[in-house]
Amino acid sequence: MRHWTLLGEAPIPGTGQTLSLYQGKDDFFIKISGGGELMNTRKHGSEDALGSLPCKRLRHPEAARVLIGGLGMGFTLAAVLRVVGPGAEVTVAELIPEVVDWNRGPLGERSGHPLNDPRTRVHVGDVVKLLRKKNACFDVIALDVDNGPEGLTTSTNDWLYSEPGIIAAHNALGPGGILAYWSAGQDQAFHDRLRRCGFMVEEIMVHAHGHKGARHTIWLASVDG
Numbered sequence: 147m148r149h150w151t152l153l154g155e156a157p158i159p160g161t162g163q164t165l166s167l168y169q170g171k172d173d174f175f176i177k178i179s180g181g182g183e184l185m186n187t188r189k190h191g192s193e194d195a196l197g198s199l200p201c202k203r204l205r206h207p208e209a210a211r212v213l214i215g216g217l218g219m220g221f222t223l224a225a226v227l228r229v230v231g232p233g234a235e236v237t238v239a240e241l242i243p244e245v246v247d248w249n250r251g252p253l254g255e256r257s258g259h260p261l262n263d264p265r266t267r268v269h270v271g272d273v274v275k276l277l278r279k280k281n282a283c284f285d286v287i288a289l290d291v292d293n294g295p296e297g298l299t300t301s302t303n304d305w306l307y308s309e310p311g312i313i314a315a316h317n318a319l320g321p322g323g324i325l326a327y328w329s330a331g332q333d334q335a336f337h338d339r340l341r342r343c344g345f346m347v348e349e350i351m352v353h354a355h356g357h358k359g360a361r362h363t364i365w366l367a368s369v370d371g
């Protein structure tokens with residue numbers, strides 16, 4: 147039987163639910179009260195891909211401006227930092243302050259402490275606020291705030307998958323920019339919505355871990371340019 151130690155708990159704003167961080171013998175996991183496991187440190191192949199795939203497609207990754215929502219266990223952030231160059235600026239928005247604290251603590255070692263990288267900027271708050279900002283301009287926006295287009299963390303995240311949210315993201319991207327979404331499963335209606343909002347869309351299936359087991363979906367939605 148596995149023994150898990152509860153390391154921390156945090157309220158999820160506006161939901162009455164709690165996010166909990168547990169540590170086991172070899173790994174950590176984050177769970178939502180009344181729901182399942184949100185993620186663990188053992189399987190992060192698709193979280194890595196969410197960061198690396200769009201950045202590798204950029205013409206000038208060396209000075210890319212990237213927005214990530216949210217931080218989670220820091221794997222997407224770490225993957226972005228591995229691809230972009232020294233002139234890049236990578237903003238990570240995380241709704242729950244305790245998640246940032248956990249990554250600054252023992253959890254951060256699993257992703258290589260990407261919060262300590264000088265190219266990282268942390269926004270403690272809703273990624274929606276950064277997307278709605280006038281004059282926002284990014285080369286990549288990588289979103290993994292939920293299980294997919296069907297919200298899990300907070301229902302206000304639904305906006306990120308709606309036409310107004312997708313159009314706001316489109317407006318926040320420069321020429322040739324890429325909007326990337328992570329999802330636990332496929333969703334043809336969402337794929338079509340991205341296209342209706344003016345993106346060229348590529349859907350990529352990525353294993354959660356290595357070359358076996360569950361596969362997750364990553365949409366890469368590109369702006370002309």
Ligand SMILES: C[S@@+](CC[C@H](N)C(=O)[O-])C[C@H]1O[C@@H](n2cnc3c(N)ncnc32)[C@H](O)[C@@H]1O
Binds near residue numbers: 185193217221271272
């Ligand atoms: C599945 S985890 C992200 C995993 C991340 N890709 C990684 O590599 O570890 C989802 C994260 O998004 C955060 N989150 C949820 N809604 C958010 C929002 N609207 N703005 C910013 N962060 C949000 C959650 O608190 C959680 O930390």
